Amino acid sequence: MTFLVLLVVGAYAAIVLRCWYAWKQLPVIKTSAENPSAYFSVIVPVRNEAQNISSLLKDLERQQYPADHYEVIVVDDHSEDGTPELVLQFQGNSSLKLSLVLLSSFPGKRQKKAAVEVGISQARGEWIACTDGDCRLTPFWLQSFNQVRHTYNPKFISGPVVYAPLITLWQKLQGLEFSALIGIGAASIGLGKPTMCNGANLAYEKAAFKEVNGFTGNEQVPSGDDEFLLHKIHLRFPGQVAFVKAEEAIVQTPPAFTLSQFLHQRIRWASKWRHYETRTSQVLALVVLGANVAVLGTLFAAFLNFSSWTFFACVLLLKIGADALLLNQVLGFFHKKRLLSLLGFLQLVYVPYILFTSVLGLKGKYHWKGRQLKTA
Structure with a gap:
């Protein structure tokens, strides 16, 4: 299980670091x-x-x-x-x-x-x-x-x-x-x-x-x-x-x-991923979901003494470290670097939120602009 967690979070970090480098290279x-x-x-x-x-x-x-x-x-x-x-x-x-x-x-x-x-x-x-x-x-x-x-x-x-x-x-x-x-x-x-x-x-x-x-x-x-x-x-x-x-x-x-508006918006976005025909988009969605599940899983494991807090800290730092590098560049472009100080807090609320919207996204039902919509 330890190897699987490191594999998923490591893959996530590698993707984000590659994106960080690609963002820097954009003219x-x-x-x-x-x-x-x-x-x-x-x-x-x-x-x-x-x-x-x-x-x-x-x-x-x-x-x-x-x-x-x-x-x-x-x-x-x-x-x-x-x-x-x-x-x-x-x-x-x-x-x-x-x-x-x-x-x-x-x-x-x-x-x-x-x-x-x-x-x-x-x-x-x-x-x-x-x-x-x-x-x-x-x-x-x-x-x-x-x-x-x-x-x-x-x-x-x-x-x-x-x-x-x-x-x-x-x-x-x-x-x-x-x-x-x-x-x-x-x-x-x-x-x-x-x-x-x-x-x-x-x-x-x-x-x-x-x-x-x-x-x-x-x-x-x-x-x-x-x-x-x-x-x-x-x-x-x-x-x-x-x-x-x-x-x-x-x-x-x-x-x-x-x-409510936020959750319905994100469910609307999540409802698209299973209809993607490009493998890159599908893999990216699964790796992001997997990395966040891994962070939550190691947190629970540490609480239940199935794993060490040191291992949880390593997993969390690996993920957040990659996120911080990319966001530092992107937020700099938008002149909003102060938002980076909220990254740790965002990670705490992000895991349950992404799980919730991913599951409901599979159902494809949401409200938007006063309408009840459903993805077939």
């Missing part, structure tokens, strides 16, 4: 307005975002990018809080090239993937950029994507996302965990084995989306508009996925406000 992107400008269609799928949509639209209006080279398409997924009316109001008072599409006008179309697909069907751009209705963008967001497009000629670009604001301890713990996910996703792209990305900050060639038949093949999974597409484009176009490591590309999104 920092320097944006320039002198590059030829691609036409971007910004797709914003929304449902009940009345509190946030106006702020996002203002950010899109302020983009330091040629106004005749981008459009914004808001696709409303049956909102019940007046979101469409706010979009129309903004449209009437702005020079932004803005369109509102109602998903209710398309029979049988519901949820985010359908919203993105409908948005793309209306898009005039050669490139699609995606973000969410509750996000905030820098003025150079589109310029950052265009810089990567011009420099590396990718088919798919993943961008950095950070939680903000982080005021309470609860929010800071979410921010710390989320930063690790963003770092591992970026590093996996740098290693040429993409595993994770976030739908709040993506861009891809419209032609590549059509080439891989969009979301066909995973329609039964309500979420996954980001990672399943990432995997499909990587398999069809190996080596043509990029990460935009630039502060100008950072998208801010709010953390979960309640424990």
Whole structure:
């Protein structure tokens, strides 16, 4: 049993250390307005975002990018809080090239993937950029994507996302965990084995989306508009996925406000892993789960005198040490290194949380945006 624990946690540490090195090797992107400008269609799928949509639209209006080279398409997924009316109001008072599409006008179309697909069907751009209705963008967001497009000629670009604001301890713990996910996703792209990305900050060639038949093949999974597409484009176009490591590309999104919202969000994320078709993503999910189970198991073994506290300390330090190295780099990029002091406390609550969400993720039932959803 001791050997098995060391094997699993050692494998986890090796993966995280490899990600740490890959993150360091990712080039920092320097944006320039002198590059030829691609036409971007910004797709914003929304449902009940009345509190946030106006702020996002203002950010899109302020983009330091040629106004005749981008459009914004808001696709409303049956909102019940007046979101469409706010979009129309903004449209009437702005020079932004803005369109509102109602998903209710398309029979049988519901949820985010359908919203993105409908948005793309209306898009005039050669490139699609995606973000969410509750996000905030820098003025150079589109310029950052265009810089990567011009420099590396990718088919798919993943961008950095950070939680903000982080005021309470609860929010800071979410921010710390989320930063690790963003770092591992970026590093996996740098290693040429993409595993994770976030739908709040993506861009891809419209032609590549059509080439891989969009979301066909995973329609039964309500979420996954980001990672399943990432995997499909990587398999069809190996080596043509990029990460935009630039502060100008950072998208801010709010953390979960309640424990219930947080758990349902994580169950939604966990429900995707058994549908992954890429072995790298499946192995990563299992190793992360195994390492956390090993930490919890050695803790209980020490309490019951089946193992020594010294062995538990070694296992814990091996895991946290690797986590700290990666997070030190990623949090430095986000200017949030103070969150690193919470790593030990996060580990204590992380183990039961990941076990809970992993088990419920297998059932695939959760609430999201006022709906009861289930992954088939």
